[in-house]
Amino acid sequence: MRRKFNKWSRTGxxxxxxxxxxxxxxxxxxxxxxxxxxxxxxxxxxxxxVSQGSYLAPGFEPTELIGEVIRTEWVAAEVxxxxxxxxxxxxxxxxxxxxxxxxxxxxxxxxxxxxxxFVVEVSTPERVAAFERKQGGVFYxxxxxxxxxxxxxxxxxxxxxxxLWTQFQLRLNEVRNxxxxxxSIQSEQLARATSDxxxxxxxxxxxxxxxxxxPTLTQQFSAQRLEIQVELASLQHxxxxxxxxxxxxSVLVRASNDVEVLIxxxxxxxxxxxxxxxxxxxxxxxxxxxxxxxxxxxxxxxxEGGVSPAIFGTVVMVLLMSLFVTPFGVIAAVYLRExxxxxxxxxxxxxxxxxxxxxxxxxxGVFGLxxxxxxxxxxxxxxxxxxxxPAPTFGTPGLLWAAxxxxxxxxxxxxxxxxxxxxxxxxxxxxxxxxxxxxxxxTIWRIVLPMVSxxxxxxxxxxxxxxxxxxxxLMLVGVVKLAPSLPVNGIYPYVHLDxxxxxxxxxxxxxxxxxxxxxxxxxxxxxxxLLLVSVIAILNLTAAVxxxxxxxxYRSLDV
Amino acid sequence: xxxxxxxxxxxxxSSAIEAKTESDTxxxxxxxxxxxxxxxxxxxxxxxxxxxxxxxxxxxxxxxGKSSLLRCFNRMNDLIDDCHIKGKVRIYDHDIYEKRIxxxxxxxxxxxxxxxxxxxxxxxxxxxxxGLRIQGINSRRILDEVVEDALRAAALWDEVKDRLDDNALExxxxxxxxxxxxxxxxxxxxxxxxxxxxxxxxxxxxxxIEELISELRANYSILIVTHNMQQAARVSDFAAFMDMGxxxxxxxxxxxxxxxxxxQTEDYITGxxx
Numbered sequence: 001m002r003r004k005f006n007k008w009s010r011t012g013x014x015x016x017x018x019x020x021x022x023x024x025x026x027x028x029x030x031x032x033x034x035x036x037x038x039x040x041x042x043x044x045x046x047x048x049x050v051s052q053g054s055y056l057a058p059g060f061e062p063t064e065l066i067g068e069v070i071r072t073e074w075v076a077a078e079v080x081x082x083x084x085x086x087x088x089x090x091x092x093x094x095x096x097x098x099x100x101x102x103x104x105x106x107x108x109x110x111x112x113x114x115x116x117x118f119v120v121e122v123s124t125p126e127r128v129a130a131f132e133r134k135q136g137g138v139f140y141x142x143x144x145x146x147x148x149x150x151x152x153x154x155x156x157x158x159x160x161x162x163x164l165w166t167q168f169q170l171r172l173n174e175v176r177n178x179x180x181x182x183x184s185i186q187s188e189q190l191a192r193a194t195s196d197x198x199x200x201x202x203x204x205x206x207x208x209x210x211x212x213x214x215p216t217l218t219q220q221f222s223a224q225r226l227e228i229q230v231e232l233a234s235l236q237h238x239x240x241x242x243x244x245x246x247x248x249x250s251v252l253v254r255a256s257n258d259v260e261v262l263i264x265x266x267x268x269x270x271x272x273x274x275x276x277x278x279x280x281x282x283x284x285x286x287x288x289x290x291x292x293x294x295x296x297x298x299x300x301x302x303x304e305g306g307v308s309p310a311i312f313g314t315v316v317m318v319l320l321m322s323l324f325v326t327p328f329g330v331i332a333a334v335y336l337r338e339x340x341x342x343x344x345x346x347x348x349x350x351x352x353x354x355x356x357x358x359x360x361x362x363x364x365g366v367f368g369l370x371x372x373x374x375x376x377x378x379x380x381x382x383x384x385x386x387x388x389x390p391a392p393t394f395g396t397p398g399l400l401w402a403a404x405x406x407x408x409x410x411x412x413x414x415x416x417x418x419x420x421x422x423x424x425x426x427x428x429x430x431x432x433x434x435x436x437x438x439x440x441x442x443t444i445w446r447i448v449l450p451m452v453s454x455x456x457x458x459x460x461x462x463x464x465x466x467x468x469x470x471x472x473x474l475m476l477v478g479v480v481k482l483a484p485s486l487p488v489n490g491i492y493p494y495v496h497l498d499x500x501x502x503x504x505x506x507x508x509x510x511x512x513x514x515x516x517x518x519x520x521x522x523x524x525x526x527x528x529x530l531l532l533v534s535v536i537a538i539l540n541l542t543a544a545v546x547x548x549x550x551x552x553x554y555r556s557l558d559v
Numbered sequence: 560x561x562x563x564x565x566x567x568x569x570x571x572x573s574s575a576i577e578a579k580t581e582s583d584t585x586x587x588x589x590x591x592x593x594x595x596x597x598x599x600x601x602x603x604x605x606x607x608x609x610x611x612x613x614x615x616x617x618x619x620x621x622x623x624g625k626s627s628l629l630r631c632f633n634r635m636n637d638l639i640d641d642c643h644i645k646g647k648v649r650i651y652d653h654d655i656y657e658k659r660i661x662x663x664x665x666x667x668x669x670x671x672x673x674x675x676x677x678x679x680x681x682x683x684x685x686x687x688x689x690g691l692r693i694q695g696i697n698s699r700r701i702l703d704e705v706v707e708d709a710l711r712a713a714a715l716w717d718e719v720k721d722r723l724d725d726n727a728l729e730x731x732x733x734x735x736x737x738x739x740x741x742x743x744x745x746x747x748x749x750x751x752x753x754x755x756x757x758x759x760x761x762x763x764x765x766x767x768i769e770e771l772i773s774e775l776r777a778n779y780s781i782l783i784v785t786h787n788m789q790q791a792a793r794v795s796d797f798a799a800f801m802d803m804g805x806x807x808x809x810x811x812x813x814x815x816x817x818x819x820x821x822x823q824t825e826d827y828i829t830g831x832x833x
Contacts, residue, residue: 342640426677428673428675428677429677429679429680431635431638431671431673431677432673432677432678432679432739432742433679433689434635434638434666435633435635435666435670435671435673435743436666436667436670436689436690436693436742436743436746437663437664437666437667437668437690437693437694437746438663438689438690438693439663439693442693446689446692446693447679450680451680553680553726554680
């Protein structure tokens with residue numbers, strides 16, 4: 001037996017199995033993770049069926065439930081009895097369902113556990129609609145009448161449910177369009193005018209600090225200020241007109257327990273009747289919600305709405321970091337490999353560089369905060385933005401400092417990869433260039449660096465992979481829960497390196513663990529995590545495609 | 560032309576070299592010693608005058624220092640750490656190891672072709688234009704002209720004229736080596752150093768390179784290192800035999816191969832060596 005085993009192990013077969021097994025386990029784990037993220041993340045946007053039922057639990061007032069059943073679990077009766085419910089101790093387990101009831105303004109809570117045994121008369125009425133609101137989350141209820149302007153429109157009242165719903169949808173669309181106009185005025189023209197006004201104030205203050213403020217200059221400033229204020233007033237007027245158009249419209253909704261609530265149409269983001277939707281209708285709602293998630297601002301303390309500022313912030317920050325880390329890393333590598341005399345010093349530097357890669361990222365965060373933000377940022381403010389003080393401009397966490405901190409964090413990777421690339425360039429090519437009368441610098445610049453570019457890209461890919469998922473240092477040097485505007489926008493100077501930004505990684509942390517509404521946030525954590533993984537994958541793939549192109553061009557000589 | 564030279568060398572013999580006037584000398588080497596480190600003494604007391612506009616071949620067993628010697632002429636050995644040189648090397652009466660010599664300029668004037676073809680991973684056109692571009696010549700008109708002339712001179716034009724924009728690495732080994740020669744002569748050097756230019760090529764490509772050398776001898780002083788005795792005999796006007804870092808014998812090719820004065824040379828040439 002033993003000899004047989006020895007013979008078998010000598011063939012190498014067990015090791016192949018061991019390796020294959022380890023690889024298989026790794027792949028299964030990765031795919032499993034992605035699978036969990038995908039299923040849980042994407043399921044959130046599906047318009048679930050809305051159920052209605054009466055809840056008759058012992059010791060409770062009978063109530064009506066309208067909402068989605070999110071999930072179900074079994075609980076031991078003892079536990080429930082211990083928590084004060086008078087249940088039959090003979091029954092060992094009770095099934096309970098988590099209902100998403102919405103209607104936070106009525107119930108105070110929008111999720112509730114309910115014992116399934118006591119829910120009776122469960123149905124899925126077609127009339128029940130889900131109203132997604134700007135504030136207060138989703139509202140479930142049946143529409144009972146539409147109020148346009150001051151009065152209940154008599155021409156609509158006698159209509160049947162279906163035409164009432166159609167009428168409501170039509171008007172909702174109009175209101176949504178007006179709302180879009182309002183928001184575009186707010187986020188573009190109004191924001192621009194406000195920033196113009198602020199810049200004017202800073203210019204005036206700067207002139208005052210420099211002692212150059214003459215009466216003529218003051219007059220000029222006043223004239224300009226007046227101009228902007230006139231513009232602001234006219235914008236405000238426009239806005240008021242738009243508000244007036246949508247203000248009066250609202251819809252009367254009958255919620256559970258026959259409570260009627262008036263919801264202004266301007267408050268509604270989307271409304272649909274989940275039980276009345278065909279498959280295509282559901283798909284349409286699904287894609288709308290997914291699109292909303294990808295392209296809009298978050299609402300409700302990040303538990304509703306989209307994550308587009310976080311996507312944008314992540315991508316901009318990573319690109320900016322790449323912009324910093326590549327030249328830094330490449331120059332350092334070229335110096336170490338090509339110019340520095342190889343010896344004890346370079347060896348020590350290499351060891352130090354490699355060790356830098358192992359420093360915990362939070363340490364970089366602290367360093368970034370102390371060095372970049374307070375020291376350099378503070379100096380910059382003193383020198384160039386003195387007029388804005390005491391409000392700091394660069395002396396506060398922001399995009400630039402976050403990108404620089406992450407560049408510092410990832411520079412070792414780029415150095416190591418570039419150095420390895422430099423070592424692989426055949427000597428003969430360098431000699432060929434030198435023999436033609438090129439200087440060392442010309443050789444490096446024109447021949448060696450292009451040939452090393454695929455290796456640089458490899459380094460950059462690793463750097464991106466590390467930086468895009470890093471959260472801890474960002475919390476110290478620039479990330480915020482909710483940024484009022486994007487770091488790149490239409491307002492002068494267009495790229496706001498001093499602004500704080502949102503980040504998908506931090507968003508996961510914030511939504512998942514800092515949100516008061518855990519149940520509402522849970523699916524968003526999955527969706528955001530999936531998105532973060534996708535964004536990193538896309539950034540990496542882009543870099544990889546670029547690298548393969550370069551490889552094709554600068555194939556190595558030693559075949 | 561070839562016959563003419565042979566007749567010359569036959570007539571005058573070894574004394575002809577000493578009789579050459581200054582202007583006929585291309586490279587003048589005086590007591591050259593080269594150390595790769597303290598212990599490795601690669602070239603020992605080499606004194607030699609290499610004639611101008613002739614092909615001079617360096618032969619000798621592996622490790623005899625012939626490549627090291629060749630690399631002294633364009634200061635390629637500078638790239639090697641711990642390598643240092645004693646003695647004098649004068650090219651056209653300029654001491655190339657003098658401090659104020661511009662090494663890049665020297666290397667432009669003393670072109671070198673290496674053992675393995677080493678085209679840059681660029682297009683055929685850019686390979687040839689490279690030497691000019693680093694001199695700051697970027698005019699398309701001039702470049703076009705020089706590239707074509709150089710490729711014609713290297714007998715490559717007809718083969719690559721339709722694929723000037725292709726990557727040079729797609730050419731065959733022989734074509735690559737001729738491309739490297741074209742690249743070298745595009746910057747109009749005075750001297751051409753060929754370090755075993757055909758050793759990695761097949762016989763047909765080798766033949767083409769040899770033909771090329773014969774054509775180029777009219778305009779350039781060519782120094783060629785080779786392992787191939789027949790090749791040395793075919794292409795060169797003068798030949799130097801080296802062994803263990805020393806110059807054993809230098810004479811016109813004809814004499815060196817038919818009537819060497821040193822026993823060692825004869826042994827090597829007739830294959831009795833080692």
